[in-house]
Amino acid sequence: xxDVIMPKMGDAMTEGKVIRWYKxxxxxVKKGEPLLEIETDKVNLDLEAEQDGTLGxxxxxxxxxxxxxxxxxxxxxxxxxxxxxxxxxxxxxxxEQDSKPAPDNAPSRRAIDxxxxxxxxxxxxxxxxxxxxPRIDRTAPAANVVAMPQAEGGRRRSSPLARKxxxxxxxxxxQIQGSGPGGRIVASDxxxxxxxxxxxxxxxxxxxxxxxxxxxxxxxxxxxMRRTIAKRLAESTGPIPHFYLTAEYDxxxxxxxxxxxxxxxxxxxxxxxxxxxxxxxxxxxxxxVNASWGDDAITQHGEVHIGIAVSTPEGxxxxxxxxxxxxxxxDIAAEVRSLADKAKNRKLTPNEYQGSTxxxxxxxxxxxxxxxxxxxxxxxxxxxxxxxxxxxxVIDRQVVIRDRMKVTMSCDHRxxxxxxxxxxxxxxxxxxxxxxxxxx
Amino acid sequence: MSEKSYRDAIREAMMEExxxxxxxxxxxxxxxxxxxxxxxTAGMLKKYGGxxxxxxxxxxxxxxxxxxxxxxxxxxxxxxxxxxxxxxVAADQILNHAAKVRYFSGGQVDVPVVIRGPQGxxxxxxxxxxxxxxxxxxxxxGIKVVAPATPADAKGLLKTSIRGRDPVIFLESAALYxxxxxxxxxxxxxxxxxVSRIAREGxxxxxxxxxxxxxxxxxxxxxxxxxxxxxxxVIDLRTLRPLDLEPAYASVTKTHRCVVVxxxxxxxxxxxxxxxxxxxxxxDELDAPVARVTGEDVPMPYARNxxxxxxxxxxxxxxxxxxxxxxxx
Numbered sequence: 001x002x003d004v005i006m007p008k009m010g011d012a013m014t015e016g017k018v019i020r021w022y023k024x025x026x027x028x029v030k031k032g033e034p035l036l037e038i039e040t041d042k043v044n045l046d047l048e049a050e051q052d053g054t055l056g057x058x059x060x061x062x063x064x065x066x067x068x069x070x071x072x073x074x075x076x077x078x079x080x081x082x083x084x085x086x087x088x089x090x091x092x093x094x095x096e097q098d099s100k101p102a103p104d105n106a107p108s109r110r111a112i113d114x115x116x117x118x119x120x121x122x123x124x125x126x127x128x129x130x131x132x133x134p135r136i137d138r139t140a141p142a143a144n145v146v147a148m149p150q151a152e153g154g155r156r157r158s159s160p161l162a163r164k165x166x167x168x169x170x171x172x173x174x175q176i177q178g179s180g181p182g183g184r185i186v187a188s189d190x191x192x193x194x195x196x197x198x199x200x201x202x203x204x205x206x207x208x209x210x211x212x213x214x215x216x217x218x219x220x221x222x223x224x225m226r227r228t229i230a231k232r233l234a235e236s237t238g239p240i241p242h243f244y245l246t247a248e249y250d251x252x253x254x255x256x257x258x259x260x261x262x263x264x265x266x267x268x269x270x271x272x273x274x275x276x277x278x279x280x281x282x283x284x285x286x287x288x289v290n291a292s293w294g295d296d297a298i299t300q301h302g303e304v305h306i307g308i309a310v311s312t313p314e315g316x317x318x319x320x321x322x323x324x325x326x327x328x329x330x331d332i333a334a335e336v337r338s339l340a341d342k343a344k345n346r347k348l349t350p351n352e353y354q355g356s357t358x359x360x361x362x363x364x365x366x367x368x369x370x371x372x373x374x375x376x377x378x379x380x381x382x383x384x385x386x387x388x389x390x391x392x393x394v395i396d397r398q399v400v401i402r403d404r405m406k407v408t409m410s411c412d413h414r415x416x417x418x419x420x421x422x423x424x425x426x427x428x429x430x431x432x433x434x435x436x437x438x439x440x
Numbered sequence: 441m442s443e444k445s446y447r448d449a450i451r452e453a454m455m456e457e458x459x460x461x462x463x464x465x466x467x468x469x470x471x472x473x474x475x476x477x478x479x480x481t482a483g484m485l486k487k488y489g490g491x492x493x494x495x496x497x498x499x500x501x502x503x504x505x506x507x508x509x510x511x512x513x514x515x516x517x518x519x520x521x522x523x524x525x526x527x528x529v530a531a532d533q534i535l536n537h538a539a540k541v542r543y544f545s546g547g548q549v550d551v552p553v554v555i556r557g558p559q560g561x562x563x564x565x566x567x568x569x570x571x572x573x574x575x576x577x578x579x580x581x582g583i584k585v586v587a588p589a590t591p592a593d594a595k596g597l598l599k600t601s602i603r604g605r606d607p608v609i610f611l612e613s614a615a616l617y618x619x620x621x622x623x624x625x626x627x628x629x630x631x632x633x634x635v636s637r638i639a640r641e642g643x644x645x646x647x648x649x650x651x652x653x654x655x656x657x658x659x660x661x662x663x664x665x666x667x668x669x670x671x672x673x674v675i676d677l678r679t680l681r682p683l684d685l686e687p688a689y690a691s692v693t694k695t696h697r698c699v700v701v702x703x704x705x706x707x708x709x710x711x712x713x714x715x716x717x718x719x720x721x722x723x724d725e726l727d728a729p730v731a732r733v734t735g736e737d738v739p740m741p742y743a744r745n746x747x748x749x750x751x752x753x754x755x756x757x758x759x760x761x762x763x764x765x766x767x768x769x
Contacts (some may be wrong), residue, residue, distance in 0.1 A: 161696045161727040180728070180766050187696060187727040188766070 001080055002051055004073045006066040009040045010350040012232070015067045016040045017224055023055045029075060036072065041228035042317060042353055044346045053077045065224075158185035165190040225315045236374050240293075241413040244372045247425040251388045252403045254435040261329065271405075272308075272362045273333040275385055277438050278431035279360055280304045280324035286424045290357045292378035293414050307356030307376055308336055310343045317343050318376055320356045329438055360385060370406040380412035381421070383428075405432075441624055447617040449591035450556075451480055453598035454518060456627045458488055461516060464602055467494035467503055468520030468557075477522050478558055478617055504530035504555060508538050508607075511553040516602055521557030523565070524573050524611060530555075538607035539582030554601045556610035560652060560703055561751050563614050567739035570747075572704040574650075575713070577609040578680040584608045584633055585681040589654035591621040593678055596631030603630070613652040634682030638691070642671035645761045646691040648714055649701040650677040653733075653752065657701050660757035672761060680710055688714070689722050696727040697764040701757055706734035728764040733757050 006016045019037040023029055034046040035055065056074035060066045156173050158166075162185045166173050169190065176193050178185035222230075254274055261267050283290045283304050292299045304325040307318035319339035321332055342348045359376040364387035373384040386406040393402040407428070411421045431437050444452065458464045465488075470477055472485040472495040485493040496503045500521065507517035521527045527534065538551045561570035578585040584606050588594040594612065601608040639654060640661050647657045654676045661672040673691045677683065692698050698718055700711040715730035736750040 159727040160724045164724045186766055 002075045003071045006070045008068040015065050018060045018064050020062050025058050027055050041224040161187045162190050229315050245421045246408040248406045249432045251405045257435045267330050269333040276332050277329050282428040285427045289381045289424050291380050301357040305357045307359035309361035310340050312344050319353050380415040382410045384408040441622045444591050444623040446591045446594050446619045449595040449623050453595040457602040464516045465492040466518040467496050469522050500526050500529040504533035507553045511551045516552050518554045524557045524559035525569050550605040551607045554608045558612045558614035560613050561740050566742040570740035574680050575710045586679050587611045587651040592623045599630045633679045634684045636677045636684040636687045639676040640674040642673035644670045645672045645697040646695045647672050647699045648675045648688050653701040660754040692722050693725045698730045699760040701733040704735045731760040731764050733760050
């Protein structure tokens with residue numbers, strides 16, 4: 001007889017939640033077969049049987065929190081009998097069976113798939129094609145395929161000349177009614193177009209508001225993740241004496257370099273990928289910001305592992321790019337993308353989100369120009385990266401437009417003093433403003 | 441300059457070249473004693489004798505094959521086809537020999553042969569004798585394809601054909617033989633291959649054509665100007681191989697609309713090649729799809745009323761011009 005226990009999936013984990021059982025009490029199980037899905041504070045994962053046998057009593061029903069080390073069930077080897085215990089969780093297996101369906105969207109996906117293949121097939125072979133076609137999930141967005149922005153009411157027809165004229169005049173075809181066949185927008189439509197208010201078209205579109213939600217009073221149960229976020233961040237601002245330093249960097253060259261890099265087939269980088277590399281390289285100059293506070297000593301880390309704050313529907317998680325100072329921008333880009341995808345699907349493994357030595361949080365994509373971040377313990381510093389914005393700047397007594405970005409460093413004053421933080425930001429400036437250093 | 445018919449201009453070109461170069465000769469069916477089915481060769485046998493004006497049997501493959509051999513050895517034969525429809529019999533000699541000898545000989549041997557004759561509908565010659573062949577021949581590398589629209593071009597282009605190094609398919613429009621126009625008298629007047637001309641200037645729509653359809657397009661353009669105030673620019677391609685579309689590109693860049701006119705069947709015709717090239721080259725200038733005016737997709741009927749229905753006319757060009765202008769009123 002072997003117990004199935006709640007595993008400890010990381011130092012911070014104290015308990016886990018049973019999401020669902022794949023097996024019922026009495027089912028035969030094989031070694032390696034998934035028994036149940038659990039939720040920890042960071043990820044969801046399947047627990048597998050460690051030996052062949054029969055699933056005995058299930059001790060924790062779906063939805064139940066179980067402490068690390070707590071028994072979830074037992075597996076009986078052949079010939080073994082369950083200890084004659086009062087069957088406390090007897091009701092559980094039956095209930096579990098009801099809620100056991102394979103992934104929720106499977107039926108509808110299949111229906112769409114079938115319809116799709118019939119539509120694509122022709123004539124009398126339609127049936128055969130439908131039967132033999134591989135079950136490709138056409139409803140899933142294909143990797144690497146960028147969806148075309150769907151114009152309202154479908155594609156607008158327009159002549160090549162009309163498009164050229166619209167481009168030259170800075171007029172959007174969406175504002176124009178086409179007079180040609182099938183509503184085709186032709187040159188005369190562009191020529192006769194009177195913009196409602198000339199400067200209005202130059203303005204960027206007003207940002208759209210997120211949908212209005214029903215206001216209601218309700219309790220939202222704390223997920224394991226939300227509990228952890230609350231606990232750890234409170235631990236941070238409470239005991240850690242924070243202070244904040246803000247610097248503004250000229251990122252014009254960095255943006256240009258990124259554009260050049262992205263023209264290379266197969267490379268797709270974000271500004272943040274450059275910042276990750278820059279921050280990691282700057283740490284090499286100031287290893288004392290790459291440290292942890294201990295009651296007896298400050299631990300300075302020998303490797304640079306950059307945590308990257310990623311927002312997921314459930315909350316914040318910081319997957320880690322290990323040895324970021326030794327990786328190229330494009331490697332970092334690929335790794336961050338993969339980690340972010342996993343984070344959003346709650347598929348990160350503990351070694352993918354633990355062990356950071358320094359953290360970066362970037363809210364630039366939300367248009368935030370500057371903010372302060374809370375240190376992610378046991379780190380002693382975090383960088384809060386704002387959006388790059390075009391600004392008038394005086395260079396050589398001339399006003400020129402440059403792209404600027406504000407970076408705010410939160411420091412743990414027990415370890416990092418003001419001057420050290422400032423020096424780090426000065427070094428970071430050299431990397432960010434002379435971005436060729438990042439590709440050396 | 442003097443006014444001459446298309447027919448006389450062709451004869452004059454041949455005779456001037458025969459006077460100029462003793463290697464030039466002509467052969468064909470009924471061209472000597474009978475002086476040509478379309479009287480193109482009137483007076484030539486008398487002037488140049490039977491060694492240079494050769495009546496042949498009804499054997500087109502033999503005629504062209506002989507001419508290819510003559511040309512390879514330094515003569516400059518002109519082969520008159522009674523109509524270009526009969527040259528199909530000699531297609532192997534034309535396409536597989538005349539067009540390939542320079543290539544096969546590594547550039548050592550030229551084949552300066554001119555195969556000329558009337559083509560096209562409009563004179564009630566029925567399905568076998570009313571066809572046009574420009575897209576057929578222009579498909580092949582190794583030959584030039586010429587299709588003059590005026591007496592002057594007929595003369596100038598034929599002289600260039602006779603003086604050149606290449607096999608030339610010289611397509612005369614049977615319906616234009618009687619057409620008159622100003623022709624330069626200068627015996628050294630020639631018209632180079634691959635230089636299209638603007639036959640009429642205009643700013644609204646570009647019409648691209650050649651041979652008889654060019655004349656019809658000009659009539660349509662005049663009507664459009666008078667009745668509708670629409671000014672068409674009409675481009676005469678003159679030669680289909682080499683094909684000079686630069687003036688058409690420039691014109692479409694100005695007008696943003698284009699109609700291509702050819703006499704015969706729409707599928708895989710010259711108009712398709714021209715329209716595709718324009719779309720490829722000046723796509724961003726187009727305000728409407730390039731329109732084609734072509735003949736009906738049937739073997740040419742003999743009956744006059746049906747022949748008229750099967751061939752393009754001015755009103756077809758006018759309708760196409762209005763269509764590309766989005767003017768259906």
